[in-house]
Amino acid sequence: MTYCIGMGLEKGLVFVSDSRTNAGIDKIARFEKMRVFENPGERVLVTLSAGNLSVTQNALNLLDMRISKDAQTASLWNVTSMYEAARLLGDAMREVREHDEKYLREKNIDSTATFILGGQIAGETPRLFLVYSEGNFIEALNDTPYFQIGEIKYGKPILDRMINRHSSLAEGVKCALISFDATIRSNLSVGAPIDLLVYRADSLRVETRERLMDDDPYLAQVNREWDQGLHSVFNALPEHDW
Amino acid sequence: MTYCIGMGLEKGLVFVSDSRTNAGIDKIARFEKMRVFENPGERVLVTLSAGNLSVTQNALNLLDMRISKDAQTASLWNVTSMYEAARLLGDAMREVREHDEKYLREKNIDSTATFILGGQIAGETPRLFLVYSEGNFIEALNDTPYFQIGEIKYGKPILDRMINRHSSLAEGVKCALISFDATIRSNLSVGAPIDLLVYRADSLRVETRERLMDDDPYLAQVNREWDQGLHSVFNALPEHDW
Known part of the structure; x- marks a missing residue:
């Protein structure tokens, strides 16, 4: 499986993804x-x-090939709105699935797939699809204000509780990492390294892109302090006298 | 959907279930x-x-009918071990599914179902299946030390984090209610009232059985203090200077 989060906040966009893929639990790459x-x-x-x-x-790949063939063809590099970019991506997915689905279905292989697409094109505000x-x-x-794809349920409650449109980018990152921690603890098929990209609205460039390994100090600190904090809150909750 | 938790702790067993059933989101009972x-x-x-x-x-129903027909027939009321009780229940489910599955499958209706079965029969320790x-x-x-059935993923991380065999019954109840809160927030098809049964090991009787409505004071207090505590811990976590 996979787990990815995209957040569309007032201050910009946050993207986080794991990097594990598996076909059966014994083939993880x-x-x-x-x-x-x-x-x-x-x-x-x-x-x-x-x-x-x-x-x-x-x-x-289809979208990449089109770019190199002809600069006039619509591509992610030249469309003038995020809406058009989303449509291109959806159309490319339809083309691949039409080409492959019959053969995959014969072997009971699931051909479904989803994308989160976010970003900003000059002249628009940041958008997330x-x-x-x-x-x-x-x-x-x-x-x-957020989308999840892949193994989404374990890490959803904390997003629902903490994130809204007004959350800061740093809060978005913190919450996404906690959401990943919950997912990784409960599901073997999601794992580090975690790829992180923070896009500041109107910057029109990538200023922050990190690959967090298992032993990343910030990741470890957030996970440790969150776990300790949760235990403290849990222990302080009232117990019923049943 | 449904959400149920059964916990097998040193001090006894905790059972919690919601009470919503739906066939499509518009038919909830x-x-x-x-x-x-x-x-x-x-x-x-x-x-x-x-x-x-x-x-x-x-x-x-099948198990109930057998009791009334003949006191000698094996039933949940006369088997001498929890193992035999689990086997009876599994066999009854097989019988129903064999009788109905073909007709359900014709209409693409899912006939799968699961049970948590727990308890104690004199002469044994408490057991959970x-x-x-x-x-x-x-x-x-x-x-x-626990099983979940139904809509299990939203509420799993908190159980993994907090519950082990040595947890007290009161801790088990607290954690189960938090796990329900996470699930109910994220999934419309799980809802109160919540049925709760706490079984103290070797009591061989039901001392605590409660139906918690949405406005139950203890439930509301746990949910409120948990939410406030989580926000405090979250806000105190370090923010990276990306």
């Missing part, structure tokens, strides 16, 4: 789930992907 | 997921159920 398309001063687009790896990789397996997509608005 | 078989001084057995309601209800859809079952031992 590392693949980065984050792709970045950056033209400094003009655009930053980030994709996070979950689901069938051949589908997500090849959807991106969730692109479904079927190629359709939705945008994060005020009520739902 | 209340059904108690907890059944109690008590012969004070001799046995207490508790079942929690999730999945297809016709399967779990009728597995219990998870009975799978296929009728096979496993027992909670030291490493895994």
Whole structure:
């Protein structure tokens, strides 16, 4: 499995993804789930992907090939809105699935896949989309400032509790790391290293991109202090006299 | 959906279940997921159920009918070990599924269901089982002191963090209610009232059985103080200077 979070906050965007992929529990490998398309001063687009790896990789391959073939063809490098970028990505996924799905289904292989796509193109504000397996997509608005894909349930309660549109980028990162910690503790198939990208609104460049290993000092500190804090709060809760 | 937790602790057993059932999000009704078989001084057995309601209800109906027909027939009221009780329950589920599955599958209706079965029969220590859809079952031992069924993922991280075999019954109840709060916040199809049964080891009777409504003062206090405590710990965590 995979776990990825994208947050659309007032101050910018936060992207976090794990880097484990598996086909059965005995075949675990590392693949980065984050792709970045950056033209400094003009655009930053980030994709996070979950689901069938051949589908997500090849959807991106299709988009890459089109760029090199012809500068006039619509691509993630030249569309003028995030909406168009989301549509391109959804269409590319449809193309790959139409090409492969029949063969995968014969072997009962799941061909579903999802993308989180976020970023900013000069002239727009930062935007965040969730692109479904079927190629359709939705945008994060005020009520739902984040999207998750992959193994989403373990780490959802803490996001629901802590994150809203007004959260700072640093709060977003903290909360995403806690959400990852909850997921990694409960599910073997999600694991470090964790890829992190923080996009400051209107910067139009990638200023912060980190790969956090298991022993990253900040990650370890957040996880340790969170665990200690939770135990303190838990122990202080009243006990009923049943 | 449904959410149920059973814990097997040194001091006894804790059972918690929600009471919502739905066939699609627009058909939500209340059904108690907890059944109690008590012969004070001799046995207490508790079942929690999730999945297809016709399967779990009728597995219990089959067991009930056998009791009334013939006192010699093996039933939850006369078996001499929890192991035999788990096998009876699994066999009853197999019988119902064999009878119904073909017709359900024709309509793409999921006939899977699971039970948590726990309790104590005089002469044994308290025991806790998870009975799978296929009728096979496993027992909670030291490493895994709890079972969950239904919508299990949202509320799993807090159990993994807080509960071990040595936890007190009051800690078990506190943690189960927090686990329910996380699940209810994240998933519409799980809801109060929450049924709670605390079984003290070797008591061989039900001393504590409560139905907690949304506005139960203890439930509200635990949820409020937990939420406030989590926000305090979260705010005190270090922020990285990215």
